[in-house]
Amino acid sequence: MSALIYCPFPDRETALAVGGQLVDEKLVACINVGGSISAIFAWNAEKGEGEEVAALLKTDAGLLDAAIERLDCLHPYDTPAILGWPCHASAGTQEWLAGLSDGGKSDRS
Template identity: 60%
Template sequence: MSALVYCPFPDAASAREVGQKLLAEGLIGCINIGAPIHSLFEWAGEHGEGEECPALLKTDASLLERAIARLEDLHPYEAPAILGWPCIAGKATAGWLAGLDGGNGSNVQQ
């Protein structure tokens, strides 16, 4: 089974940097970095707003918890919003993501 992770970043550069590390470590197969969005939020009892860049990361469900934990370590926010879930993928996508090695040195290249 495949999995997706959604996470906003302060800017596209930080999303790209974290995404490249997760790719190099074999924890994700792809990161899609979106155009800036306007976020309204509550943090530490106060309301705020700002611009962020959303990212959608694709991985295999067997790597989901490791990918989330590593993303949390690498993310520039103190307490990043990271949401991950298993999902059903098309055969080609599921096969591609099932080939991720999670840092075991045998990544399938696409």
């Protein structure tokens, strides 16, 4: 089964750097980094707002917990919002992401 991870970052460069490291470490196969998003949030009993960039990371469900744990370590926020969940995917996408867990035997060209 495949998995997705959603995580906002303070800026595009940070998202790409962290995502690139996770790809290099074979914990995720891909990161998609979007444009600027506006955030309104409650934190420490106060309302705040700011700009972030959203990222969606693709991985194999068997690596989901390890990918989230590593992302938490690499992320610059003290307490980043990291949400991950298993999901259904097309056969080709499942094969590609399964390549992370099987040492690259299913790598996509």
